[in-house]
Amino acid sequence: MPSMLAIRALWVLNLFISSSIAFPSLDPIVPRAAASQPYEAPGPGDARAPCPALNTLANHGCINHNGSDIARQSIIDAFQAQFGIEESAIDLALVNAFVVCEYVTGADCGTTLKNLTILAEPHAFEHDHSFSREDYMMSYLPDGAAFTDNQNFNASIFQSSLDVLGGSTHVNYKQMNQIRLQREALSLNNTVPGWFVESKPIQEFEAGFIFAVMGDFNLPKYNVTPKIRVEWWNYWFTNESFPYELGWHPPTVPRGSDFVLSASSEVLAARVKSTPAPLVSGAVGTADAPGTLNEAVATTTYQIPTFEPYAAAGVGGADKRDVSTSTEATATAVPVINPYMQTLAPSDIAAQQAYATSVMSVLSSMSA
Ligand code: HEM
Ligand SMILES: *[C@@H]1O[C@H](CO)[C@@H](O)[C@H](O)[C@H]1NC(C)=O
Ligand SMILES: *[C@@H]1O[C@H](CO)[C@@H](O)[C@H](O)[C@H]1NC(C)=O
Ligand SMILES: *[C@@H]1O[C@H](CO)[C@@H](O)[C@H](O)[C@H]1NC(C)=O
Ligand SMILES: *[C@@H]1O[C@H](CO)[C@@H](O)[C@H](O)[C@H]1NC(C)=O
Ligand SMILES: *[C@@H]1O[C@H](CO)[C@@H](O)[C@H](O)[C@H]1NC(C)=O
Numbered sequence: 001m002p003s004m005l006a007i008r009a010l011w012v013l014n015l016f017i018s019s020s021i022a023f024p025s026l027d028p029i030v031p032r033a034a035a036s037q038p039y040e041a042p043g044p045g046d047a048r049a050p051c052p053a054l055n056t057l058a059n060h061g062c063i064n065h066n067g068s069d070i071a072r073q074s075i076i077d078a079f080q081a082q083f084g085i086e087e088s089a090i091d092l093a094l095v096n097a098f099v100v101c102e103y104v105t106g107a108d109c110g111t112t113l114k115n116l117t118i119l120a121e122p123h124a125f126e127h128d129h130s131f132s133r134e135d136y137m138m139s140y141l142p143d144g145a146a147f148t149d150n151q152n153f154n155a156s157i158f159q160s161s162l163d164v165l166g167g168s169t170h171v172n173y174k175q176m177n178q179i180r181l182q183r184e185a186l187s188l189n190n191t192v193p194g195w196f197v198e199s200k201p202i203q204e205f206e207a208g209f210i211f212a213v214m215g216d217f218n219l220p221k222y223n224v225t226p227k228i229r230v231e232w233w234n235y236w237f238t239n240e241s242f243p244y245e246l247g248w249h250p251p252t253v254p255r256g257s258d259f260v261l262s263a264s265s266e267v268l269a270a271r272v273k274s275t276p277a278p279l280v281s282g283a284v285g286t287a288d289a290p291g292t293l294n295e296a297v298a299t300t301t302y303q304i305p306t307f308e309p310y311a312a313a314g315v316g317g318a319d320k321r322d323v324s325t326s327t328e329a330t331a332t333a334v335p336v337i338n339p340y341m342q343t344l345a346p347s348d349i350a351a352q353q354a355y356a357t358s359v360m361s362v363l364s365s366m367s368a
Contacts, residue, residue, distance in 0.1 A: 031249035036082065037061045039241045039320055041311035048240075048309035049116035050126050050133050050151045053209065055240040055309075057082060058116065067309075068115040072098070075113070082242070083213050084250030088257040092291040093125075093205070099293065100124045104304060120151035120305050123294055127199030129187040131179065131206070132158035132237050136305070137195040146303060152310040158237055160186055162230065170216060170227040173263070174270040176207050184283055185276035197294060198280050200268070200287035208264030208290075212255035214248075226263070239320040240310070264290055 037060045042048055047067030048055045054075070057063045062078040063070050072094060079085040097119060101109035104118040120126050122136035129135070134148040134157055141148055164179045165171060171179070180203060188196055214233045215226030235243035242248065268286045275284060307313070311320070 031252060032244075033249075034244050035060050035242045039239075040065060041320065042067065042309035044308045044312040046309055046312065047115035047117040048151065049119040050130065051116075051119060052132070052153065052237050052240055053079070053083060053085075053213075054116055054119075056236065056242060059240050059311075060242070067117070070113040070116070072111040072113065080254060082250065084252070084254045085209075085212060086254045086256040089209075089212070089255055089260045091257070096125050096291070096293055117151065117306060118304065122147070122150060122302050122305075123197055125202065125293060126150060127202050127294070128191070128196050129180075129183040129199070129203065130157070131161045131183060135187050135191065135195070136302070137192040138190050139192055140190060141192070147305060149305060149307045151305050151307055152313070153237060153240065155238070158234075162234070165230065169230055170219070171210075171230060171233070172225070172227050172270075173211075173266045174272060176211075176228070176267045177270045178272045178274075180204075180207065180267065181272060181279060181283060182276050184279055188278045188280070196280075198283060199294065200283075201290050201292045204264040204268050204287060205260060205291045207267045208260035208262075211263040211267075212251065212260055215251070217251070218247075241320050261290060 039059050040061065042055075042059060042065070046058070046065065048058065049067070054063070057075070057078045058065055058067045060082070062082050063074050075094065076087045076090065079090055080087065097113060098109055100121055101114050101118055103124070104121050105114050126136070130150075132153050133150050134154050136147050136150040138148050161179045161183060164182045165175060168175065184198065210228055210233060211226050214228045214236060215222055216229035216232070219227055229248075231246055232243045232248045235241070235246055235248075265286065272284070
């Protein structure tokens with residue numbers, strides 16, 4: 001692993017290079033005043049993910065609005081143009097997504113992601129203790145329900161993340177680590193015995209993503225120690241739309257894997273004010289290589305959630321997601337096999353792990 005300092009140095013160097021030399025992957029984004037395409041709420045048949053960023057792109061039609069049959073390249077292009085996220089920052093997530101796609105559909109997905117809903121396959125890429133989603137299994141499951149909605153934004157779960165901030169307008173690394181631990185403790189307190197699995201390697205990446213796109217560029221040390229602007233973060237997650245009306249724009253220098261890995265490692269390394277309880281052993285401190293998926297632990301089949309996208313469910317209120325023409329609830333459950341709970345086709349996992357290892361070794365050699 002490269003040292004934090006080395007990653008930081010590399011990142012600062014990138015910023016420097018981009019201001020003087022035309023470097024293709026670092027072309028600055030010209031800030032706009034609005035999204036390139038207007039927001040349109042998802043309808044009941046549209047597929048959405050447990051990922052606020054992919055949902056935002058779909059809601060704005062920057063990737064297929066129906067959330068299905070999404071070309072891999074369209075995801076790369078949309079993140080670069082709309083969120084200021086370079087391909088290097090999402091390569092690992094893309095590999096993971098296509099591994100999940102193959103297992104859920106039972107066929108190689110090639111370069112077309114079947115739909116965004118497959119990403120909610122529990123304990124695969126999707127994980128427990130999310131910032132804004134319920135875990136697939138929770139002790140308060142409604143009577144007769146097989147599982148909770150682990151896919152759509154949940155306002156009370158997200159509020160339990162924001163509560164940690166005690167009204168602060170910005171989030172620093174320390175506070176993000178505190179939020180992460182609080183979410184783990186709350187999940188553990190509300191889990192079904194035997195269900196909870198900690199997923200630091202994926203969540204730390206997601207924390208890095210939030211610093212990458214919602215860092216407040218009005219603050220003096222934005223390029224060194226970014227702080228998330230809470231009103232932007234809240235708008236983004238709640239509406240699954242770009243917070244342009246609050247003065248946001250994407251980072252002008254696109255963020256790559258160096259930035260995301262640096263910020264996420266800083267989060268895990270930051271000393272928290274108090275340690276919530278309960279936590280699994282090893283919850284505090286650094287993790288395995290960021291981004292790696294859970295491995296097979298048992299042989300069980302789970303149903304993939306097919307809840308309607310949040311907007312289509314018409315929960316009522318003033319936010320964008322509540323503006324919807326649909327009222328019909330058509331949630332059904334399709335039985336699928338959780339790849340990570342089955343005997344794995346070794347080739348895919350080997351490919352995923354080899355990829356993760358190669359990403360890490362490229363980073364190490366760059367900073368050596
Ligand atoms: C191809 C690229 C990507 C894929 C396949 C993907 C997929 C996912 C998935 C499956 C989750 C659910 C994890 C959970 O259970 O909480 C997730 C969460 C998340 N994603 Fe993405 N993601 C991608 C790129 C991004 C990017 C570029 C950003 C930010 C700019 C982002 C931001 C987030 C955040 C913040 C969460 C956590 C949500 C929460 O905890 O409530 N993602 N993503
Ligand atoms: C997404 O694809 C899966 C697997 O083919 C399928 O079971 C599910 O119904 C699809 N979801 C939507 C919303 O299209
Ligand atoms: C989703 O939209 C794309 C682009 O319009 C289209 O090619 C595809 O067939 C649609 N898929 C479904 C399942 O509706
Ligand atoms: C959101 O999560 C809470 C638990 O924190 C749960 O009681 C509630 O039913 C969920 N809301 C929706 C709309 O799923
Ligand atoms: C979890 O439950 C225990 C026992 O009720 C409580 O003491 C603790 O504060 C709870 N943790 C969180 C983070 O709420
Ligand atoms: C969501 O968008 C609406 C309409 O643009 C806005 O009024 C509202 O404040 C946003 N919600 C949040 C939580 O920022």
